[in-house]
Amino acid sequence: MSQVSSLSRSARRRHYLLCAPTHFDVRYSINPWMDPGQPTSPDLAMSQWQRLHGVLVDLGHTVELIEAVPGLPDMVFAANGAIAADGRALVARFRYAERVDEAPAYVEWFRSRGYHDVRQATVVNEGEGDFLTAGKQILAGAGFRSDPGSHDEVRDFFGKEVLSLSLVDPRFYHLDTAIAVLDDEEVMYLPQAFSPESRELLADRYPDAIAATEEEACLFALNAVSDGRHVILPTAATRLAAQLRERGYEPIGVDTTELLKAGGGAKCCTLELHDDPADAVDQA
Numbered sequence: 666m667s668q669v670s671s672l673s674r675s676a677r678r679r680h681y682l683l684c685a686p687t688h689f690d691v692r693y694s695i696n697p698w699m700d701p702g703q704p705t706s707p708d709l710a711m712s713q714w715q716r717l718h719g720v721l722v723d724l725g726h727t728v729e730l731i732e733a734v735p736g737l738p739d740m741v742f743a744a745n746g747a748i749a750a751d752g753r754a755l756v757a758r759f760r761y762a763e764r765v766d767e768a769p770a771y772v773e774w775f776r777s778r779g780y781h782d783v784r785q786a787t788v789v790n791e792g793e794g795d796f797l798t799a800g801k802q803i804l805a806g807a808g809f810r811s812d813p814g815s816h817d818e819v820r821d822f823f824g825k826e827v828l829s830l831s832l833v834d835p836r837f838y839h840l841d842t843a844i845a846v847l848d849d850e851e852v853m854y855l856p857q858a859f860s861p862e863s864r865e866l867l868a869d870r871y872p873d874a875i876a877a878t879e880e881e882a883c884l885f886a887l888n889a890v891s892d893g894r895h896v897i898l899p900t901a902a903t904r905l906a907a908q909l910r911e912r913g914y915e916p917i918g919v920d921t922t923e924l925l926k927a928g929g930g931a932k933c934c935t936l937e938l939h940d941d942p943a944d945a946v947d948q949a
Contacts (some may be wrong), residue, residue, distance in 0.1 A: 676894035679726045682936040683718060686710040686741035687733040691927050695761045709923040717919050718932055724895055731774045733919045737767050742933040744841060746771040750939035751874040753782040755822050758812050759793040769786035790815035793936055794839035800849030806840025821929040826933035841932045845889040849887050855882040881905050888930030897931045
């Protein structure tokens with residue numbers, strides 16, 4: 666593939682919701698990355714999160730905060746809290762008891778911001794962790810967290826096409842750990858994280874997608890945040906960053922290694938609110 670000039674990539678102004686890791690800790694294990702016996706540093710987690718927050722702000726995006734609730738250490742992973750678009754919010758129904766009390770905080774937040782239709786999902790649904798907007802469709806994951814039936818609920822609630830995908834590797838338990846949406850028509854993903862049928866669907870829909878290695882996926886390099894031009898991903902993912910540059914994207918490295926102890930990265934911390942006009946940000 667020929668190289669694409671970075672000037673041909675346009676960043677769109679985005680609207681994000683984040684939650685500071687005020688109560689960050691690993692007290693239980695609900696995914697393969699969590700080990701309660703491993704030491705954690707709340708201060709380091711906060712520093713890494715602040716760097717991510719600062720990058721999003723510096724890029725010109727709107728960033729709002731939801732207040733962290735004591736006793737809910739995973740609330741920093743705001744992407745799991747809901748799916749939000751066009752003034753409507755479908756709040757998560759978490760699979761594990763350790764996270765169920767996060768949902769009321771999100772319901773209250775969206776209602777306080779004037780969303781005209783806010784409801785909690787009736788089927789197990791872990792928000793943008795398993796539902797990623799890609800242009801006019803939503804990529805939907807199932808296999809470890811969100812129930813397959815949640816795909817129909819999301820389709821009916823938002824009135825959008827939903828592409829159902831099955832995850833097969835417990836290390837990549839949410840869709841946003843196995844695939845990243847770069848722009849409306851381009852993604853990067855780990856093929857072996859998906860069932861054979863889902864691999865066929867992705868290969869047909871995205872024939873020119875960037876294929877990540879297992880090593881990169883284990884860095885949570887696919888748990889990336891893209892505004893259509895800038896791609897925020899782990900600093901250590903140098904090979905993937907080089908591939909992104911070849912496609913005309915501008916990778917921005919961040920360190921999320923402390924957050925990874927709880928099974929999260931940049932995208933896990935970033936819930937996109939699909940409500941703002943697609944304004945181009947300053948390209949200078």
